[in-house]
Amino acid sequence: MSDARPRIAWVTNDLPPHSGGIQQFVGSLLERTADATTLVLGPAAPSDRTAAAQRFDASGSWRTQRAPGRLLPSARSARWLAERLGEHRPDVIVIASLWPLGRIVPMLRETVDVPVLALSHGAEAGLARGPGRVVLRSIVRGVDLVTVISDHTAAAIGGALPGVRLERLAPGVDPARFARGRGAHGAVELRSRWGVPQDATVVGCVARLVPRKGQDALLAVWPEVRRRHPYARLVLIGEGPLRRRLERAAGRLEGAHVVGPVAWEELPSAYAALDVFAMPVRTRLAGLDVEGLGISLLEAQAAGLPVIAGRSGGAPETVADTRVGTVIDGRDRAALIATLDHWLSDDDARATVRELGPRLAQDWSWDAVAARFSGLVAALART
Numbered sequence: 001m002s003d004a005r006p007r008i009a010w011v012t013n014d015l016p017p018h019s020g021g022i023q024q025f026v027g028s029l030l031e032r033t034a035d036a037t038t039l040v041l042g043p044a045a046p047s048d049r050t051a052a053a054q055r056f057d058a059s060g061s062w063r064t065q066r067a068p069g070r071l072l073p074s075a076r077s078a079r080w081l082a083e084r085l086g087e088h089r090p091d092v093i094v095i096a097s098l099w100p101l102g103r104i105v106p107m108l109r110e111t112v113d114v115p116v117l118a119l120s121h122g123a124e125a126g127l128a129r130g131p132g133r134v135v136l137r138s139i140v141r142g143v144d145l146v147t148v149i150s151d152h153t154a155a156a157i158g159g160a161l162p163g164v165r166l167e168r169l170a171p172g173v174d175p176a177r178f179a180r181g182r183g184a185h186g187a188v189e190l191r192s193r194w195g196v197p198q199d200a201t202v203v204g205c206v207a208r209l210v211p212r213k214g215q216d217a218l219l220a221v222w223p224e225v226r227r228r229h230p231y232a233r234l235v236l237i238g239e240g241p242l243r244r245r246l247e248r249a250a251g252r253l254e255g256a257h258v259v260g261p262v263a264w265e266e267l268p269s270a271y272a273a274l275d276v277f278a279m280p281v282r283t284r285l286a287g288l289d290v291e292g293l294g295i296s297l298l299e300a301q302a303a304g305l306p307v308i309a310g311r312s313g314g315a316p317e318t319v320a321d322t323r324v325g326t327v328i329d330g331r332d333r334a335a336l337i338a339t340l341d342h343w344l345s346d347d348d349a350r351a352t353v354r355e356l357g358p359r360l361a362q363d364w365s366w367d368a369v370a371a372r373f374s375g376l377v378a379a380l381a382r383t
Contacts, residue, residue: 005374006381007037009088009112011081011104012096013071015042015064017052019239019261020208021295022121025171026096027056027264032370033377034062039088041081043070052263073103082111090114091381098146099123102139115144115380119169122292122313125153128160129287136160145380150293150314167376171295172366175358178268178302186269194259196273200233201344204274206267206296209240209258212289214280214310214330216242219249221337222256229344235259237270271303275350276343281310282330291315301325302361304354306343308336318364323349324357 010030014022030040044066045053057064065084071077085093085108093108095101095118105116118140127136140146140161147169148154158166176182191198203225207213215236222234232255236246239261250256262270271277277300281291290313297318300307309315310330319325326342328335343350 005035005037006091006377007089008034008039008092008094008377009085009090010038010040010042010094010096011071011101011108012040013043013101014096015040015053016056016264017045017049018043019264021171021293022097022119024295025119025121028172028174028366029370029373030060030062032366033374034060036061036063038062039084039090040064041071041084042066044068056264071101071104073100075107078104078107082108085112092117092377094377095119095143097121097123098143099127099136099139102141102143105142109142115383116142117145117147117377117380118143119147119149120153120157120292121149122153122290125156125292125313126285126288126290128156132288133160140164144383145376147376150317152290152314152317153292169369169373169376170364171293171298172364172369173295173298173302173361174366175302175361178271178299178361179358180272180304180354183268183270183272183303186266187272190262190266190269190273194235194257194273196233196235196257197231200231200255201229201275202233202235202273203276203278203340203344204235204237204270205277205279206237206262206270206299207279209236209238209242209246211242212281212284212291212312213238214278214282215246216249217280217282217330217333217336218278219246219253219256221333221340222253224337225340225344226253226255228341232344233257235274237262267299268303271300271305274300274303274305276308276340277305278308278336278340279310279315280308280328280330280336281312281315283312294318297325298361298364301353301357304357306350306353306357308339308343320360320363321356324353324360
């Protein structure tokens, strides 16, 4: 390694303009830690978002190379990666998601034998249960350091991987970026685009459209919520395999909108367009599908929104004060209705969150997360 900062190569399938918590994790760390010596090896851009991918790739000093498709734990992907890693000669390789790309590490180290840091998220905690432990142990071979995002994932993964070095690296939030005033003008434009009245009280969720996140539960209880709050609107923001099903369900309801994803740069305005944030996550598949933490719950608090979080994995850890949010069983429809009713009815409680939420979000600052990440990489490069 040179006397300068370590040369880092990222290997990731989770890169803007794809949306989701891991993508935000990767993008936020790159913004704060990458320099001209950093190489990002990522997936092809979605065919309908090539321009957005180009904007993100040009947004920092790092260099991005995108594969012809997704990066898979296959010999073909390994050859593509190894060629570029050999040219870059990194001091450390960062695998942005241990599952499933950890499988590819032994093949990469045949060409570039340098320390490897792998980020883990919620999926790895799910694998740590029962028979999945065998899979988790197989994909960690060749990895020198695994990071964990919450107390929940640390306990689960640590129990399954005795002897593996674990370090906590929770995702963060940029309180200044999500300050409500900064997104106010864009919020007006987004409500207009979504067909939502400017004077409506809006419940929203910004998340991948997958079963664990609980958007279907929000739609299921919405008729009763609307009966109590006739002028309320529900807006589901994101993309994923459930989109068409959720769109069909919303189409049968009054005041419910499935609006698809928003661009990375529009996220602050998306939160500013909401009044209450609800993500009633629930653990599924006998514990295999679990919420690691929930970046959007942190972003919503930074934007001054009360949050409703499901009791799954590390999600409750994001709600440190009952004055800014409520943790419920994501499968309990009655509890979800009562909690939505409370936050929609209590203007004073929502006003308290607008002041308190951004202050509490400072504890999850991305700047602190980035400093910790840089320290872990530097120490690993010296080994």
